[in-house]
Amino acid sequence: MPQVTRFTGDAQPYQEGSEPYADYRRADALPFDDLVDLADRRLGAGVVAANDEFFAERENLLIPEPAVFDPERFGHKGKIMDGWETRRRRGTGAATPHPTADDHDWALVRLGAPGVIRGLVVDTAHFRGNYPRAVSVEATTAPLSASPADLLGDDVEWTEIVPRTEIGGHAANAFSVEAERRFTHLRLNQHPDGGIARLRVYGEVAPDPEWLATLGTFDLVALENGGVVEDASDRFYSPPTNTILPGRSRKMDDGWETRRRRDDGNDWVRYRLTEQSVIRAVEIDTAYLKGNSAGWAALYAQDQASGPDAEWVQVLPRTRLQPDTVHRFLVDAPPATHVRIDIFPDGGISRLRLYGSLTDTGAKSLADRTAELSG
Numbered sequence: 001m002p003q004v005t006r007f008t009g010d011a012q013p014y015q016e017g018s019e020p021y022a023d024y025r026r027a028d029a030l031p032f033d034d035l036v037d038l039a040d041r042r043l044g045a046g047v048v049a050a051n052d053e054f055f056a057e058r059e060n061l062l063i064p065e066p067a068v069f070d071p072e073r074f075g076h077k078g079k080i081m082d083g084w085e086t087r088r089r090r091g092t093g094a095a096t097p098h099p100t101a102d103d104h105d106w107a108l109v110r111l112g113a114p115g116v117i118r119g120l121v122v123d124t125a126h127f128r129g130n131y132p133r134a135v136s137v138e139a140t141t142a143p144l145s146a147s148p149a150d151l152l153g154d155d156v157e158w159t160e161i162v163p164r165t166e167i168g169g170h171a172a173n174a175f176s177v178e179a180e181r182r183f184t185h186l187r188l189n190q191h192p193d194g195g196i197a198r199l200r201v202y203g204e205v206a207p208d209p210e211w212l213a214t215l216g217t218f219d220l221v222a223l224e225n226g227g228v229v230e231d232a233s234d235r236f237y238s239p240p241t242n243t244i245l246p247g248r249s250r251k252m253d254d255g256w257e258t259r260r261r262r263d264d265g266n267d268w269v270r271y272r273l274t275e276q277s278v279i280r281a282v283e284i285d286t287a288y289l290k291g292n293s294a295g296w297a298a299l300y301a302q303d304q305a306s307g308p309d310a311e312w313v314q315v316l317p318r319t320r321l322q323p324d325t326v327h328r329f330l331v332d333a334p335p336a337t338h339v340r341i342d343i344f345p346d347g348g349i350s351r352l353r354l355y356g357s358l359t360d361t362g363a364k365s366l367a368d369r370t371a372e373l374s375g
Helices: 058-062 209-215 240-244 360-374
Strands: 046-050 105-123 134-140 159-166 172-176 183-191 198-205 228-232 267-285 296-302 313-320 326-330 336-344 351-358
Touching: 046 058, 058 105, 058 198, 105 134, 105 159, 159 183, 209 360, 228 240, 240 267, 240 351, 267 296, 267 313, 267 360, 313 326, 313 336, 351 360
Parallel strands: none
Antiparallel strands: 046 105, 105 172, 105 183, 105 198, 134 159, 134 183, 228 267, 267 326, 267 336, 267 351, 296 313, 296 336
């Protein structure tokens, strides 16, 4: 059974003057918490269609921040909710006033990057008595630019990754996914109707090898190209995964920032590249980190294709960084599968870009893996 949490039934009605999340139900930790959200808007994800969004818009599903609740906010259609909410379903007449067992609402979600899904969270925060009784989720592979009509065509093959399962209101309902397949789109179904605040889709990016081969030179550590943060010394203020998000940082917490060190050590992040590659250019950005940027940085590369204990080779010596600045370096680096950036003594960076290309070995490994996931 893929259900990780077992929240069912209504939550208590909101008590006037209380903290909206005070009685919110969620697990302390999930087995896929450390993976990237493939449905992150910052990666290019979107909700491309829904059969109904009478009370609240489908696009709210993918807002990165937690859902908010304003008990005083009403509109012409009723209570304004921060999520996707459909009207109440009805039967066909006085003799059959209830919806049938097969009646349900749906939304089509385009992932920000193709990937292997390991877990989902269907979050019903603040939907206490108006959440769906059950949900199910299907997945398919299609061009990222596929239209709703394309996705709803009779020739599209959908794979059920979460069977119809009862869920709870005002809760983070979590599910593990065991389909070892590469997917690009989801169909989120709610049975028979109701509201869902947020959808999170945790997994591993599986980029298109043909696209990367055509590009030749690309950012080898970018999330959208399959780069991964494997570990970091400190995640106190903001997560290191921010450093490989698309685009420029927009504010201070849109990068990676550590707590203040009171010892003689230094902070670091270790990344796994798309595949074995050769790095030719490095970009370290400290945007919006003004009084708290890292003072110096050094970069090291490792080629685990030759073994997990391969030597770390210096690519960029310890170099002074300026606050709120883009730093660019041309480098002569050996083939690598992993990199580590060391910052001294603490602080943060907003983005790390590593430009280069796959080796023949890396290109073959990526192609073989994609073929395996698409079979």
